[in-house]
Amino acid sequence: AQTVTQSQPEMSVQEAETVTLSCTYDTSENNYYLFWYKQPPSRQMILVIRQEAYKQQNATENRFSVNFQKAAKSFSLKISDSQLGDTAMYFCAFMKLLLGGSEKLVFGKGTKLTVNP
Amino acid sequence: NAGVTQTPKFQVLKTGQSMTLQCAQDMNHNSMYWYRQDPGMGLRLIYYSASEGTTDKGEVPNGYNVSRLNKREFSLRLESAAPSQTSVYFCASRLDRTAGLFTGELFFGEGSRLTVL
Numbered sequence: 629a630q631t632v633t634q635s636q637p638e639m640s641v642q643e644a645e646t647v648t649l650s651c652t653y654d655t656s657e658n659n660y661y662l663f664w665y666k667q668p669p670s671r672q673m674i675l676v677i678r679q680e681a682y683k684q685q686n687a688t689e690n691r692f693s694v695n696f697q698k699a700a701k702s703f704s705l706k707i708s709d710s711q712l713g714d715t716a717m718y719f720c721a722f723m724k725l726l727l728g729g730s731e732k733l734v735f736g737k738g739t740k741l742t743v744n745p
Numbered sequence: 746n747a748g749v750t751q752t753p754k755f756q757v758l759k760t761g762q763s764m765t766l767q768c769a770q771d772m773n774h775n776s777m778y779w780y781r782q783d784p785g786m787g788l789r790l791i792y793y794s795a796s797e798g799t800t801d802k803g804e805v806p807n808g809y810n811v812s813r814l815n816k817r818e819f820s821l822r823l824e825s826a827a828p829s830q831t832s833v834y835f836c837a838s839r840l841d842r843t844a845g846l847f848t849g850e851l852f853f854g855e856g857s858r859l860t861v862l
Contacts, residue, residue, distance in 0.1 A: 637785070661849040673835065673853035719787060723849050730795040731839070732778070732803065733851050737787040 630655045632722050634736035641710045642744050649705045649739050651720030659725045662703045667717040679703065710743045747771050751836050751854035758826045758861045766821040766857050768836030776839040777819040779811060781832040788835065794819055826861045833858050
């Protein structure tokens with residue numbers, strides 16, 4: 629079974645600074661997707677960014693970017709110019725692609741990020 | 746757009762009582778999921794349904810049953826609630842890989858907080 633590990637239960641960063649959240653995963657598969665989800669205090673799960681394993685180029689969405697190291701099975705999230713609204717739980721997630729279409733999302737335990745003014 | 750709608754948003758039960766969490770999506774997705782979220786544990790998959798009429802167990806299915814009533818609706822039932830089932834429950838749905846613009850993204854409801862006394 630696939631596992632996703634987020635080694636930093638909590639992190640904090642000053643507003644406007646840059647912070648990197650770590651994620652590693654364990655799989656023998658070659659065809660999969662990786663995701664970062666954000667969960668603010670409202671409890672809503674919001675997709676931040678995703679990466680397809682077959683793509684070598686790291687995904688970027690505005691201030692959010694990833695460092696995808698396939699051989700090392702590492703998928704870190706970098707948040708640049710941190711804003712107070714980035715305060716949230718961040719979950720790394722893994723999805724193995726299946727022929728039958730029954731893909732499931734496996735989550736890490738999360739990193740609680742606090743952005744300080 | 747409503748997206749994924751869960752009801753109720755909050756519920757308090759006594760040990761041994763039963764209840765059903767309702768979930769409906771209006772995005773014409775085939776795949777639907779039920780997750781539970783506990784502090785320090787991330788989101789864990791309870792059950793999922795790849796299509797109408799099919800359901801499969803996830804990581805933590807014990808104590809739960811599900812029904813895929815039709816393409817839109819996927820309900821989660823606790824037959825005899827236990828304090829260990831105190832949690833926040835999330836329903837989610839996903840676009841099929843055959844649908845063209847597959848991204849793997851799961852769309853989540855707002856969550857249902859269940860307390861079992």
